[in-house]
Amino acid sequence: MPEVSFPDNQIIVSKTDTKSIITYCNATFISISGYQESELIGQPHNIIRHPEMPKGVYKMLWQTIAKQDEFFGLVKNRCKNGDYYWAFANISPSLDANGKTIGYYSVRRKPTENLINLLAPIYENMLKIEQQQSDKEAGMNASWQYLLNEFDGLGEDYVATLLQFFE
Template sequence: MLLNGDIISTLSVLYVEDSKTTRESMSILLRNKFKTVFVASDGEEGLFLCKKNRNDINIIITDVNMPKLSGIEMVRELRKIDINVPVIFTSAYTDSDLLLGVMELGITDYLVKPFSIPNLFIRIEHIFEEIHYQHLALRQEKELYQYLELLNKVAIVSKTDTKGKILFVNDIFCEVSGYKKGELLGKSHNIVRHPDMGKDIYENLWQTILSGNIWKGKVKNRTKNGDAYHVNATILPIYDENEKIIGFIGIRFLITEDEDDKLEFRKKVAKHIKFSKENEITLLDEIRELKEQINKQNIIIDNLKNSSNF
């Protein structure tokens, strides 16, 4: 979405006004600014146009008091069918009960006649700037949720409070550590700490994350039955709306300390197996040829015996 003065030129508006003079003059001004302008003379016509063009109308500017169907009644009907575009009410009155009814419908703005046309456009720009940033925040939140969902499927994830008490662990955490969730929740995270890990490493970790920074490093942990496992860990602070640290989230990926050695060993084993199989095939071929030669020799010997007996 474009920002500032470019917003209005991309929008379509429904303008509802029962005064012919006001409606005609305002329509000219609106058409000079908006992409498309739908004009209605009362709430009933406005309701019809909005239903007909519900996918095209971005904002509604409507008078409150009108014949056939008031602006409030029109918007109430629109809300019933989930048409929730922003609405700006205009009225010559500032009755408190009227304003209360308007607020209950979730109206975006309210202007008292006569109002400044430039002020109207400024308010519309602000409305759509706010909508733009709300959509942006929702998209970022959705992307973050999808990212966390992906991590939850491939990584060892846990969440703690500021004292290190476990508040959440995912299934992979339980699978690797050998603990059930009930055995972990509420416990200190050092339940999986391996005694080989020095205190200085954890002192550095806590100092880093309590300062609001991200800690990364290799960690040796211990399973429930005492086996060791190694992880590449990333620990991030979690903040509340006041930018206060309220906990930490840990994201870890399994590694092996001697992964390179194991990889070389596996290569050597595979090469040896391949060499052995090749030798086995060669040996079997040689045995097969030898058997064929022996059979041929036996046939010749049998023929010679038969000839001499004859």
């Protein structure tokens, strides 16, 4: 399926509850995804998860936001019609007045081609690692470890590497 692009000056915004159910999405999200707002609100955010996106990245995402830290990552999302788009995601916990997580806020922008070119082959290898495991959890853990090892080999961690593409 073809890749969909979005303008550099637009951002995709969504909010979810703690179970990742979409509670808000902006016009850019609606336009890029090809869904109507009514088809997104109340649905799990993984409605746009592309099957070529390694689960190891999501393991890192959930571990990060569970500690109430911000997550930064490159994600490949699927449009309603099967097309896809890459997005540089920043996901932050939304906190109530007592500091309890009540949901998540995600802002995604267009990544650079260099970032996609760096991570796409790593993600492909992660998927292969996941598919080689008979146990889903073991596959996710193995691919996540592969990702960490790849960035250790680059002398950077995953987030530091991603952020350097936007400085």
